[in-house]
Amino acid sequence: MPLAVTVREFGPPESFSLEENDPGLPGPGEVRVIVKVAGVSFVDVLATTGKYQHVPQLPYIPGSEGAGLVEALGEGVTGLEVGDKVFFSGTGGLFREAAIFPASKVSKVPEGVALETAALMTANYQTALYAMIDRAKAKPGETMLVLGAAGGTGIAAIQIGKYLGLRVIASASSEPKRAATLAAGADAAVETGAADWREQVKAANGGKPVDIVFDPVGGKLSELAFRNLDYGGRLLVIGFTDGIPAIPSNLALLKSASIVGVHLGDTLMRWPEKAGELRAKVLELAGQGVIEPTIAERYPLREFVSAMNSAKAGKAAGRIVIVMD
Numbered sequence: 001m002p003l004a005v006t007v008r009e010f011g012p013p014e015s016f017s018l019e020e021n022d023p024g025l026p027g028p029g030e031v032r033v034i035v036k037v038a039g040v041s042f043v044d045v046l047a048t049t050g051k052y053q054h055v056p057q058l059p060y061i062p063g064s065e066g067a068g069l070v071e072a073l074g075e076g077v078t079g080l081e082v083g084d085k086v087f088f089s090g091t092g093g094l095f096r097e098a099a100i101f102p103a104s105k106v107s108k109v110p111e112g113v114a115l116e117t118a119a120l121m122t123a124n125y126q127t128a129l130y131a132m133i134d135r136a137k138a139k140p141g142e143t144m145l146v147l148g149a150a151g152g153t154g155i156a157a158i159q160i161g162k163y164l165g166l167r168v169i170a171s172a173s174s175e176p177k178r179a180a181t182l183a184a185g186a187d188a189a190v191e192t193g194a195a196d197w198r199e200q201v202k203a204a205n206g207g208k209p210v211d212i213v214f215d216p217v218g219g220k221l222s223e224l225a226f227r228n229l230d231y232g233g234r235l236l237v238i239g240f241t242d243g244i245p246a247i248p249s250n251l252a253l254l255k256s257a258s259i260v261g262v263h264l265g266d267t268l269m270r271w272p273e274k275a276g277e278l279r280a281k282v283l284e285l286a287g288q289g290v291i292e293p294t295i296a297e298r299y300p301l302r303e304f305v306s307a308m309n310s311a312k313a314g315k316a317a318g319r320i321v322i323v324m325d
Contacts, residue, residue: 002022004019005063013312026100029104031080034097035066035097038321039064040095041152048062062308064123065120065121066088067086069085073103080103080108089122110287121293125282127153128214129278138211141167143166143212145212146169146181146214147221148241149171150177154216155319156291159184159291168185171192172191180317188204192221210228211229217242218244218245219245221245230255233257233258234260237259247259297310298321299321300325
């Protein structure tokens with residue numbers, strides 16, 4: 001019987017259980033998948049506390065992105081075969097060994113792309129693409145400062161930024177994390193939390209302010225980063241792992257700078273066609289080798305508590321994955 005991480009009451013990962021859960025046979029237009037790898041993110045953990053902006057109904061299976069093998073096809077499904085490698089995403093339900101998806105929600109893994117890479121392609125890289133292309137209107141030659149740069153979204157931002165022709169400055173708190181950002185393609189790395197952080201950022205850009213800030217961190221760092229923006233600069237608000245920032249509005253006025261929200265999940269619900277567009281672009285970039293997630297830690301499913309706690313702590317230089325085997 002397949003197993004699944006099950007949340008019956010909101011709380012810490014230690015309060016969740018690993019339970020038998022067979023999703024059954026796929027219905028018309030559906031696909032049953034053997035989940036092989038699932039990404040573990042801070043949002044996955046936050047959702048299980050009941051404090052995320054979208055509160056899931058209990059009982060709840062966490063997990064929002066993964067990859068695996070097609071096990072069975074429902075009536076009317078075309079374009080897929082049993083045994084195909086596929087990747088998928090959702091708003092939960094993926095910390096499990098078997099799952100049912102609408103066929104339209106799974107995509108074949110490009111030739112030569114590993115399942116671990118495929119499992120991490122959706123959320124982070126679609127967010128980075130949407131943020132830079134649709135929201136920031138990034139132009140080749142501009143400079144982007146990435147906060148929380150060693151996290152999954154940060155690494156994706158570095159790689160997509162370089163693909164778009166940007167100069168990328170990564171900000172991370174430790175030497176191993178900064179090394180990971182440079183290995184991912186960043187042009188320079190600065191020390192988050194350093195007393196001279198703003199000076200480091202300016203020096204990394206040849207003494208000039210930056211054009212774009214990619215900010216999944218929030219907190220006090222957001223205001224400091226905003227002060228390093230050039231005239232007409234854009235701060236992309238991706239998330240608030242360090243708390244909701246308070247940025248004085250006069251700063252935006254003085255340099256005609258913008259605070260730009262990036263809420264991919266809501267965007268895809270309002271404009272579903274954008275999901276297909278972003279997924280197609282991710283597939284294209286994966287096939288070109290542009291997408292290379294940094295995997296910091298791997299855990300078997302029975303060690304899901306450690307995996308989720310590590311994601312919550314945010315100390316890993318890269319992504320965390322659960323490997324079902």
